[in-house]
Amino acid sequence: MPKLLVIEDERLERHDTPPGHPEAPARLHAVRRALGARHDALTLRPARLADDEELLAVHPRAHLDRIEDAARRAPAHLDPDTFASPASEEVARLAAGAACDAALSVTSGEAAFALAAVRPPGHHAEADRAMGFCLYNNVAVATRALQTRAGVERVLVFDWDVHHGNGTQHLFEADPNVFYVSIHQYPFYPGTGSAGEIGVGRGEGATLNVPLPPGCGDAEYLHAVARLVGPAALHFRPEVVLVSCGFDAHRDDPLGGMTLSSAAYGAMTHQLRALADTLCGGRIAFVLEGGYSALGLAESTGAVLDACLADVVESPALPRLRAGSPVWGVIESLRAAHGSALPGLGSAG
Ligand SMILES: [Zn+2]
Numbered sequence: 001m002p003k004l005l006v007i008e009d010e011r012l013e014r015h016d017t018p019p020g021h022p023e024a025p026a027r028l029h030a031v032r033r034a035l036g037a038r039h040d041a042l043t044l045r046p047a048r049l050a051d052d053e054e055l056l057a058v059h060p061r062a063h064l065d066r067i068e069d070a071a072r073r074a075p076a077h078l079d080p081d082t083f084a085s086p087a088s089e090e091v092a093r094l095a096a097g098a099a100c101d102a103a104l105s106v107t108s109g110e111a112a113f114a115l116a117a118v119r120p121p122g123h124h125a126e127a128d129r130a131m132g133f134c135l136y137n138n139v140a141v142a143t144r145a146l147q148t149r150a151g152v153e154r155v156l157v158f159d160w161d162v163h164h165g166n167g168t169q170h171l172f173e174a175d176p177n178v179f180y181v182s183i184h185q186y187p188f189y190p191g192t193g194s195a196g197e198i199g200v201g202r203g204e205g206a207t208l209n210v211p212l213p214p215g216c217g218d219a220e221y222l223h224a225v226a227r228l229v230g231p232a233a234l235h236f237r238p239e240v241v242l243v244s245c246g247f248d249a250h251r252d253d254p255l256g257g258m259t260l261s262s263a264a265y266g267a268m269t270h271q272l273r274a275l276a277d278t279l280c281g282g283r284i285a286f287v288l289e290g291g292y293s294a295l296g297l298a299e300s301t302g303a304v305l306d307a308c309l310a311d312v313v314e315s316p317a318l319p320r321l322r323a324g325s326p327v328w329g330v331i332e333s334l335r336a337a338h339g340s341a342l343p344g345l346g347s348a349g
Contacts, residue, residue: 002112004308005105006035007098009047012119015092016075016085022255022292023120023133030297031117031288034305041309043111047118050096050141057144058137058171063128067092067135078130092120092135099138100145102285103242107150113308114285115245116142117301121289123165123244124190132163132190139244139287140171143178146240153177156238158229159184160221160268161246161289162256164193164209168244174203179236183224185249185257186211195333205341208232208334213326214257218264219319220327221249223348225271226318227331231344233275241276241284247291247300255292262296266303267316274313284308318348 013025035042055064070076070084077083095118102114122139124132139157146152157172159165159182169192172178176199184193186209199207210224233241247265249258269284276282286304291297321327331346338345 001041001309001311003043004041004305005043005045005102005111005114006117007045007047007102007114008032008035008117009094009098011094012047012091014085014087015120017083021083026294027119027291027297028117030294031301033298034301035117037302038305038309042305045101047094047098048101049090049093050100050136054100054141054145055093055096055136057148058140059127067130078135082130082133082135088135094118095120095122096136096138096141099142099287102287103142103146103240104150106283106285107146107152107240112282115304116285116287118288121246122287123159123161123168123289124163125167126170134167137167137171139242140168142242142285142287143172152239154236154238156181156233156236156241157244158241158272159244159289160249161244162249162253162258163189163246163290165244166190166192169197169207172203173199173207174201176202176206179206179208179232179238181208181210181229181232183210183212183221185214195330196337198337205338206236208338208342210330210334212330215259216326217251217259218261218267219321220325221260221264222267222271222316222318223321223327225268226348227346228334230271230275230349231347232342233279235342235344237279239280241272241280243272243284243286244289245286245304246289247296250291250293250296250300252293252296253291255290262299262303265300266307269304269307270314270316273307274315277313
């Protein structure tokens with residue numbers, strides 16, 4: 001059975017949000033239910049604080065100061081949805097540190113797969129701005145840690161959170177060595193993530209957005225991974241895959257409008273494992289992003305863990321796409337946007 005490292009920590013519950021806020025400490029209780037059911041198969045480790053050097057590879061000093069200041073004068077809000085409590089700076093550092101450790105563990109060979117079960121999430125955080133529940137951009141900090149501390153050059157960040165990861169895209173859009181691919185509901189919060197956003201300057205072509213209308217489910221996602229994420233990954237040839245692992249495209253999620261089953265997260269993990277086996281020695285680390293249904297979080301986390309723990313990588317049969325599925329139109333838009341620079345888009349291999 002592959003060795004699966006999970007980084008989780010009760011201290012991550014100390015980041016308080018106002019009553020009724022969806023990004024609440026109880027999210028981690030749901031994740032822990034999935035961990036408990038598989039306890040004997042997992043290697044658990046507490047989170048560690050990201051150090052200044054790791055955070056400053058992504059965020060300017062002024063942003064770190066802003067988060068520290070907000071925690072000092074807590075309760076404070078950093079944008080209309082994003083709050084700081086007295087422990088928030090420490091918790092955000094723990095989340096970023098856990099993401100780094102998850103990523104570094106799969107490159108060091110310590111683990112075959114790793115999951116950083118963290119909050120607050122990270123992918124909406126811009127270099128100089130907290131937003132959308134996110135304080136530090138955990139997956140971006142982990143990406144830079146791989147490059148500066150593990151000698152990794154090329155990282156693929158696959159973001160399957162229902163929201164577009166504006167922060168991650170903007171942080172890497174000019175960097176040809178970080179390929180950002182996102183499947184998300186569109187148009188939707190935060191408003192970015194159209195098919196025409198393909199990266200800028202030297203990073204042109206290394207951003208792939210798969211914007212889907214609400215109501216999409218397992219068939220759309222599995223085809224999008226096979227026909228779009230797959231060809232992009234094969235072309236880019238990453239050394240590691242990091243997953244911005246939000247579970248808010250789940251059908252029970254109160255914020256997202258998609259209809260993914262819990263099992264689909266397992267199927268997508270198998271698809272990724274097959275790609276990673278071909279490209280980068282199987283190295284995948286997952287960093288929790290959104291997901292606001294307790295049932296969706298528990299079941300979907302369990303499905304990802306089970307797919308990582310499976311001895312054999314499965315090739316899930318692609319379900320039939322309904323006639324007129326929006327996936328076909330998105331494929332055409334992406335072929336037009338990327339042209340011959342990104343070959344194979346639309347082919348299921
Ligand atoms: Zn989300």
